[in-house]
Amino acid sequence: QPFFLSLAYLAPHSGGPPDPPGVDSRCRGSAKPAARHIGAFANEPLPLPPNFNEGDATDKPASIANREYLTAQDISRARRYYRCRAESLLAVDEGVGRVIEALRASGELDNTLVIYTSDNGFFHGEHRIAEGKNRVYEEAIRVPLLMRGPGIPKGVTVDDLSINADLAPTIADAANATTDFAPDGVSLLPYAEEPRRAHGRELLIEQFSPDGEDGEPVGTEYAAVRTSKYKYVLNSTGEIELYDLENDPYELTNLHLNPAFAEAEAALASRLSVLSSCVGATCHLKPAMKQKVPRQIHKNGHRCTPAAGFLLRVFNKAQSRLVGVDFSVDGKAAGSDRTAPFKRKLPVKLLHRRVKPEVEATAELVDGRRLTLHDKVRICG
Structure with a gap:
C-alpha cells in the first residue's frame, strides 16, 4: 500500500525536555546533542564569512545599521551554539540512516521518493546578528534540499531556484496523483531531469x-x-x-x-x-521569450537544417528587457551575445556531433530571471 511519512526532528532547534541533573549544560539555550555526541565538535571553529560582525552597515535598514558590534561574549555564545547545533545533527544523521535502511530492507527504497530539507537557517554572527532566523538574508532563508527516488538521476546537482511551495506538487507528481487545489509551486522532477537548464524562476x-x-x-x-x-x-x-x-x-x-x-x-x-x-x-x-532556428530544407528525403551558417536567434516579449544570451549545443558552450539583436552563428563542429543535436539559448532579463530555450534539430549531413 502507498504510504507517506513526514519526520520532523527537533534538532538543530533549541527546546525539548530540561537537562537532568549532572548533564553538561554548555548547550543550554541551544540545540541539545545526544549524550553520545557531546563534544564531537568541541574544537570546531565558528565560520567567519565576510559579513560576520559586518563593518559598515549604514546602507541597510535601521534594524541592522543600528545594531551594536558583537562583543567577545556574543561571539563566544555564537560559537557555542554553532557547535551544539552541529553535534545535535549527528543524531539526525543516524535517524535518517535508519529510515533509509528500513526502506532498503523492505524492498521499497527504489520505489520511494525521499526528500531531506529544512524550514530555515540560523544566524551565527552574520550582519552582527548573533542568533535567530527572522531576517531576509541568505543565512536564514536558504535551506538544504536533497532528493532521491524514481525520476531522480543519481549524483545530479540542480542549480536553479526552488522553494518550499514546490514540495507538495513534487510529491503529487511522483505519486501520479492529482490535487484539488492549484499549487503556487511546481514539481521539481523535470528540474532533476534537466539540471543544466534555467526555468525563468x-x-x-x-x-x-x-x-x-x-x-x-x-x-x-x-x-x-x-x-x-x-x-x-x-x-x-x-x-x-x-x-x-x-x-x-x-x-x-x-x-x-x-x-x-x-x-x-x-x-x-x-x-x-x-x-x-x-x-x-x-x-x-515563464518569461515570454522564444528562440528561432533556421528554416529546414529537403535533402535525401528528409527535412533538415544545414550546419553551415546556422544562426540561432532569441526574441523577447517579456516586460523586462533582455540583457544577454548564452548559446550552447548539447550542453557545450557555443558563445554569447550581450547586445540586441541577440543571435549567434553556432559552430559547425558542435552541430555535427549528433544527427539531432539540442540547440539551447539561456536568456537573462534585466530583473535577473533566466530561461533556457531549447530545440532538437536534424542537421543535414
Whole structure:
C-alpha cells in the first residue's frame, strides 16, 4: 500500500525536555546533542564569512545599521551554539540512516521518493546578528534540499531556484496523483531531469509576525522577490534593499538607489507586486521569450537544417528587457551575445556531433530571471 511519512526532528532547534541533573549544560539555550555526541565538535571553529560582525552597515535598514558590534561574549555564545547545533545533527544523521535502511530492507527504497530539507537557517554572527532566523538574508532563508527516488538521476546537482511551495506538487507528481487545489509551486522532477537548464524562476519570500502588546510586530516583516541574480526586499518600514547575489553573495552592498541598477530595481519591484497577489499557475509563468532556428530544407528525403551558417536567434516579449544570451549545443558552450539583436552563428563542429543535436539559448532579463530555450534539430549531413 502507498504510504507517506513526514519526520520532523527537533534538532538543530533549541527546546525539548530540561537537562537532568549532572548533564553538561554548555548547550543550554541551544540545540541539545545526544549524550553520545557531546563534544564531537568541541574544537570546531565558528565560520567567519565576510559579513560576520559586518563593518559598515549604514546602507541597510535601521534594524541592522543600528545594531551594536558583537562583543567577545556574543561571539563566544555564537560559537557555542554553532557547535551544539552541529553535534545535535549527528543524531539526525543516524535517524535518517535508519529510515533509509528500513526502506532498503523492505524492498521499497527504489520505489520511494525521499526528500531531506529544512524550514530555515540560523544566524551565527552574520550582519552582527548573533542568533535567530527572522531576517531576509541568505543565512536564514536558504535551506538544504536533497532528493532521491524514481525520476531522480543519481549524483545530479540542480542549480536553479526552488522553494518550499514546490514540495507538495513534487510529491503529487511522483505519486501520479492529482490535487484539488492549484499549487503556487511546481514539481521539481523535470528540474532533476534537466539540471543544466534555467526555468525563468522568481521566488516570493515573505515574513509576517504577530503583534506584541504594544501593537508592534514581534519580528521583522518584509516581502521580497529572489531571482537567479538579484534579491529585492520591501520591508514593512518602507526601507528597500537590493542585492546582486552573483557578485555579492554575502549581501554586503545594498544597491537601492544606485543609478546603475535603477532599471533592474524597477523591474523587480514590478515583479514583487505581481507575485504578492498571484494564485496557482500565475505564480510560475515563464518569461515570454522564444528562440528561432533556421528554416529546414529537403535533402535525401528528409527535412533538415544545414550546419553551415546556422544562426540561432532569441526574441523577447517579456516586460523586462533582455540583457544577454548564452548559446550552447548539447550542453557545450557555443558563445554569447550581450547586445540586441541577440543571435549567434553556432559552430559547425558542435552541430555535427549528433544527427539531432539540442540547440539551447539561456536568456537573462534585466530583473535577473533566466530561461533556457531549447530545440532538437536534424542537421543535414
